[in-house]
Amino acid sequence: MTQFGASQPIRRVEDHRLVSGGGRYTDDIDLPNQLHGVVVRSPYAHARITSIDIGEARALPGVVDILTAADLDKSDANLLPCMIPLKNRDGSNRADPKRPVLARDIVRHVGEAVAFVVAENRHAARDAAELVMVDYDELDATVGAARSIEPGAVQLHPEAPGNVSFDWSAGDEAALEAAFARAAHVTRIELVNNRLVVNSMEPRCLNADWDAAAEKMTVYAPTQGGWGLKNFLAGSLLKIDPSRVRVITPDVGGAFGMKLFYYSEAACTAFAARKLARPVKWVNERTESFLSDSQGRDHVTVAELALDGDHRALGLRVRTLADLGAYHSSFGPLIPSMATAKVLTGAYRIPALHFNVKGVFTNTVPVDAYRGAGRPEAIYMMERLIDKAGRETGIGPVEIRRRNFVSPEEMPYTNGAGEVYDSGEFRRLFDACLEKADYAGFPARKAASAKQGKRRGFGISYFIEATGGNPTEGADVRFETDGTVSLLVGTQSGGQGHATAYTQIMAEKLGLPHDRIRVIEGDTDRIPSGGGTGGSRSLTTQGAAILNAGDRIIEKGRLYAGQVLETALDDIEFDNQSGEFSIVGTDRRIGILELAARAREIGAVDGHEETGDNGLDTRGSHTVPVFTFPNGCHVCEVEIDEATGTVAVVSYAMVDDFGTILNPQIVEGQVIGGVAQGIGQALLEHTVYDENGQLLSGSLMDYCLARADNLPPFDFSTIEVPCKTNPLGVKGVGEAGTIAGPPAVMNAVFDALAELGVERIDMPATAEVVWQAMQAARAAA
Structure with a gap:
């Protein structure tokens, strides 16, 4: 060594x-003779465009051009593709409404791009954007997946009757029904996985330069890999050979999935650069990012776990409504379906599974992969459900997990979705984490908190992830x-x-x-x-x-x-x-x-x-021949203030298996960073639209990210169980914290409130939400 x-x-x-x-980021790059672009965005969630007048804006000094849908339509370039085909449970194809680069006749979410102003400098472009006169005939909007599939709901796309994009399923429904028929106990849970705004440190931006002599486009952009953007710009937009598009990615200030996808602004910037034969630069502002970047999560789920007389799992039934937003994002249909199904049964021996998910269009920003991409949604459901099953059966959250873990002797183990776990010592990591978190000493800590007017809770999460890409x-x-x-x-x-x-x-x-x-x-x-x-x-x-x-x-x-x-x-x-x-x-x-x-x-x-x-x-x-399966146990303790409902995360322990560890410092930093995002989702972050589709949490004044004082001391360690399908023995680490964090926190919140009889709180568990739940439980009692 x-x-x-x-x-x-x-x-x-x-x-x-x-x-x-x-550091050298995209916004640090300025090219000779460069122009600047600004997007004109819809103020309405749903409206018909009756006219666009660019005359006054076009006459403003410094304005060079203004693109509308008509310009892109002439070149057959007004399309943002979705890369994920999907079959419905009846064998038919998912709905395929087209997503325009610039809206033609109808806008379907606040912030949708309507026009693209190009000027000599950013200030002139902004001024001109305000002078673009768009006449809208406002239409009723629909928000929320459950509301949007109700009879009589506003329809977004004629290609998607009832606003349903797809009705997809996985697993063996007959085997599941047989398992439920012989169950001694069934635990049921309803929960919401709240919608998130990605908020990377560096906003999206792009600088495009067309070399007319060489007929070649060079693009500078913060991507998660420029080859997808290269192929999109060459094939869908510019209609040229991919060898004539070069994408350069300088330093990237965070991505979390959001910088993988195809966006209107990239298309407009590159299109304008070729049309005008001058470099064009576009930089998103933070408030624009809330209206234009793909968002994450937003699932409504009902899950049921069938148990035998010894409290061992027989089957898992899951029904999910997934909010897709107004259009299919680049990989949007993948996340709530195949990506979620991979690890839906978690680290547990659950012989039968049936999973049904409906993807639903709403008048909101499109949803796509966000750090974890389906696996956080799956593990949140599973860990909340098995925790509840432990309480209902009386054996508790610890014992029910021990009885149902897949054992090392069963490896390689095929889960209910057909994924093969090559290795894992789940019980070993679980017991090590409980010892590290001093599970035996929790009653004493709970009693000490009670004397201070606080309710203390102990939350467990055992995650398993299937890597992808x-x-x-x-x-x-x-x-x-x-x-x-x-x-x-x-x-x-x-x-x-x-x-x-x-x-x-x-x-x-x-x-x-x-x-x-x-x-x-x-x-x-x-x-x-x-x-x-x-x-x-x-x-x-x-x-x-x-x-x-x-x-x-x-x-x-x-x-x-x-x-x-x-x-x-x-x-x-x-x-x-x-x-x-x-x-x-x-x-x-x-x-x-x-x-x-x-x-x-x-x-x-x-x-x-x-x-x-x-x-x-x-x-x-x-x-890689198959996926790898990082896994581990996270234990969180919270204190809830009786008077205010404020939740404080007071300790957090984790024992993870990432296979062979290459650099312990990087691994620890990745996990803790992910847990910080997970705590943010559980307690603070919430993307809120009103009934008209207006984004109420549209800036960092309204949308709360986790800060240092929201985070506890972290106790991190690993147990290495080398992967058997990877020559390095590694399993992957980047998304672990966001997968494990939310259920650990929320199970701790429920543990703290168990004596009051609180039955449901959805993320984020803000002080107001918790206080209201406590008051309602006391009134009911």
């Missing part, structure tokens, strides 16, 4: 540059003439520490000094293909591809070392501690960097198809 290799808690190699002001990734390794090594990767960091993790893998494999390795990402010309970042896929796919590249470099290096050291191939060995090739049993050796330079001079050698002018340069790749 090298000092800077795998499993070492080294500091992130990116941090010095970023914290010392050396593109299963294939490549890695190019280039030995440069200056003695450095360039590692070109197809994922994209949004702040997760990719450069550090990938450097560690390469340093460990090849014995290279970490400061000689440069990780290069975010340029679709230099890196012709990539799967991007999402679904906690980066280390399982990209890391394994880097490992494969390292193996191929050693294989090639032995051939070259045999030439240089003048010996047979079988006599050459490689030492990854020193980074040297040597003749077995002698002190004759050569370092890998020196060998790379010699290899360029030698050229091709017999015995390897990749040798040639590039020397040791190599491409590695990896395709």
